[in-house]
Amino acid sequence: MKAMIIIGNSGNRRTNGLQAARARLGLPPAFVLDYIDVLQGKSSLRSLAERLRQITDEPPLLRIDAPGEHFEVERELIALGASDADRPGLGDLNDRWLKTEGKAPFQPVSSRAARSMMEIKGKLYHPSQWFRGYCRLLSQLDQEAGQLWTEPRWMNAPEDIAAMFDKRLTHRLLSSAALPVPRRLAAPEALPDYDALREAMDSERVRRLFIKLATGSGACGVIAYQVNPVTGAESAVTTIGVENYAAKPPLFYNVKKLVNYTEQRSIRQIVNWVLGHGAHVEQWIPKAAYQNRTFDIRQLVVSGKSCHSIARASKTPITNLHLDSQRLSLGEVGLSEELQASVRQCAEQTLAVFPRSAVAGIDVLLSSGSYRPFVLDVNPFGDLLYDCYYEGSNPYEWEMKSCLI
Numbered sequence: 500m501k502a503m504i505i506i507g508n509s510g511n512r513r514t515n516g517l518q519a520a521r522a523r524l525g526l527p528p529a530f531v532l533d534y535i536d537v538l539q540g541k542s543s544l545r546s547l548a549e550r551l552r553q554i555t556d557e558p559p560l561l562r563i564d565a566p567g568e569h570f571e572v573e574r575e576l577i578a579l580g581a582s583d584a585d586r587p588g589l590g591d592l593n594d595r596w597l598k599t600e601g602k603a604p605f606q607p608v609s610s611r612a613a614r615s616m617m618e619i620k621g622k623l624y625h626p627s628q629w630f631r632g633y634c635r636l637l638s639q640l641d642q643e644a645g646q647l648w649t650e651p652r653w654m655n656a657p658e659d660i661a662a663m664f665d666k667r668l669t670h671r672l673l674s675s676a677a678l679p680v681p682r683r684l685a686a687p688e689a690l691p692d693y694d695a696l697r698e699a700m701d702s703e704r705v706r707r708l709f710i711k712l713a714t715g716s717g718a719c720g721v722i723a724y725q726v727n728p729v730t731g732a733e734s735a736v737t738t739i740g741v742e743n744y745a746a747k748p749p750l751f752y753n754v755k756k757l758v759n760y761t762e763q764r765s766i767r768q769i770v771n772w773v774l775g776h777g778a779h780v781e782q783w784i785p786k787a788a789y790q791n792r793t794f795d796i797r798q799l800v801v802s803g804k805s806c807h808s809i810a811r812a813s814k815t816p817i818t819n820l821h822l823d824s825q826r827l828s829l830g831e832v833g834l835s836e837e838l839q840a841s842v843r844q845c846a847e848q849t850l851a852v853f854p855r856s857a858v859a860g861i862d863v864l865l866s867s868g869s870y871r872p873f874v875l876d877v878n879p880f881g882d883l884l885y886d887c888y889y890e891g892s893n894p895y896e897w898e899m900k901s902c903l904i
Contacts, residue, residue: 501903502555503529504547506537506640507564508572513883514564520895526903530559534566538575538636544643560902561644562654565880566633567716570618577625578613580604580632593638596661597631598668604628605775621752623719623739627776630714634661654902655879656855663859663879666713666779676852679845679873681781681864684708690774693767700726707783709816712773716878719753720773723783723816724766735760736816739769757815757822783816785867789832792825794818795864795875798846799882799894802857802901805843806889807882810834838870845872857902858882 503521507514509531518528530551536542551559566572578584604627616624637657644651655663662668667687673680684690685699700706706728712720723736740754751772760766786793792812799807810832811818812825820826829839846861853859860881864873882894889897 501526502551502557502559503562503903504532504544504551504559505529505562505564506532506544507534507562508566508569509533511568513880516883516893517562517564517895517899520893520899524896524899526899529562534572534636535569535575537640538572538579544640545647548647558648558650558652560652560654563637563640563657563660563879565716573624573629574613574616576632576636577608577616577629578610578632579635580625580628580630581610581613582607584610584632584635593635593642594631596634596638596658598662598665604631605777619750619752621740621755623751623753625776626712626714626720630664630777633664637661653855654857654898655859656853659853659856660879663853663856663877664714664716666711666876667777669877670779670781672852673849673874673877676848678849678852679871681709681784681873681875684780684782687713687778687780690778690780692774693770696770696774696780697726705782709781709783710770710773711779711781713777713779716880718817718819718822720776720778721817722770722773724770725783733761733763733766735766735769737769738817738822739773741765741768741772755821757817784864784873786818787832787865787867787870789827793867794827794832795862796829796842797881797884798842798861798863799884799889800846800850800859800861801882801894801898803847803850804901805846806897807884807887807894808839808842809884809887834865838865841872845874849874849877853877858898860884 505514514531521529530547532542532544532547607628608625637660641657670680670683684705690696707725710722710724718738725734736757736759738753738757740752742750786795789812792814794810794812795818797809798805808829810827810829811820812827818824842863845863849861850859860878862876864875884894
């Protein structure tokens with residue numbers, strides 16, 4: 500089986516990288532179904548499948564790629580997540596994979612208002628409504644594939660993608676499987692705002708934790724928060740910026756660098772926004788260190804086997820590479836083969852919790868001192884690793900070899 504359909508944004512670095520890998524391996528180009536065309540009713544999985552059947556009767560490998568870095572797609576997904584949403588060709592809107600106990604999106608907007616939004620670089624729009632729209636789209640793609648093929652061959656099943664994208668649900672699934680994850684402070688519904696967060700911290704005698712936007716990626720919406728137990732002084736390290744206005748709502752945006760807030764009023768405002776859109780709050784575990792930096796590990800797993808890996812070392816609590824973290828091999832940070840094997844095993848066990856998925860980037864922390872592994876995140880689109888090779892193949896080449904050849 501060599502035919503493939505990618506549901507993604509054509510021409511971006513992910514789609515181009517995968518097409519280039521297929522070309523190097525002598526595979527035909529994958530068919531690309533653009534998110535924007537599906538969302539605007541211009542194309543569908545069914546229409547693309549009909550084109551493919553003119554070439555081969557083989558069921559294709561189906562890959563859903565990241566929907567980011569495309570403002571029009573973001574806007575359409577927010578519109579699809581509205582209470583009055585209606586999309587031609589998408590059928591009945593289904594919230595079966597939205598595991599938020601029926602809670603409506605924070606500060607919702609109508610589909611019409613969503614479609615009229617203008618792009619402001621870096622602005623954080625409506626993440627909770629965006630996620631509802633994305634879950635609805637994933638559900639519809641899953642239903643459509645089930646009508647087209649007896650057993651659709653997903654690289655990552657849409658239901659698994661929805662689960663991995665929601666840090667709250669991922670934490671519950673991994674905890675139930677007895678995998679090592681940082682302890683959460685409280686159930687999300689018990690932390691509606693800053694005051695409830697502080698009360699829970701006092702009750703649990705916790706002074707340092709991470710507040711994570713439940714459906715964020717790339718450190719967007721992550722806050723490393725701590726309170727001095729003696730002075731009560733607060734610190735919140737994050738990429739979130741905010742601009743306040745007299746006559747209109749505040750604007751929250753991604754500054755793409757880390758900022759340390761120490762004034763309670765600013766911290767309260769940012770924390771309330773993140774908690775309002777849905778957040779996962781967990782214990783802050785000190786990370787293992789390399790020289791004067793702490794690090795964690797992005798371990799790629801493909802078809803049940805750990806492959807490409809990088810260590811991300813930083814002088815800050817947040818290690819994402821686009822925030823000037825240092826990119827190193829696991830050997831360069833001094834990990835023995837035994838420790839590297841423990842990371843690989845932990846990552847493989849993590850992906851096994853999602854049995855209908857073949858690819859994920861697993862973020863693993865090794866604790867300071869004991870080097871005990873903890874799973875921090877499961878990224879269904881975590882294979883965009885530049886200049887990273889395993890047995891001579893980059894991630895996309897390795898995926899094609901593992902899943903197709």
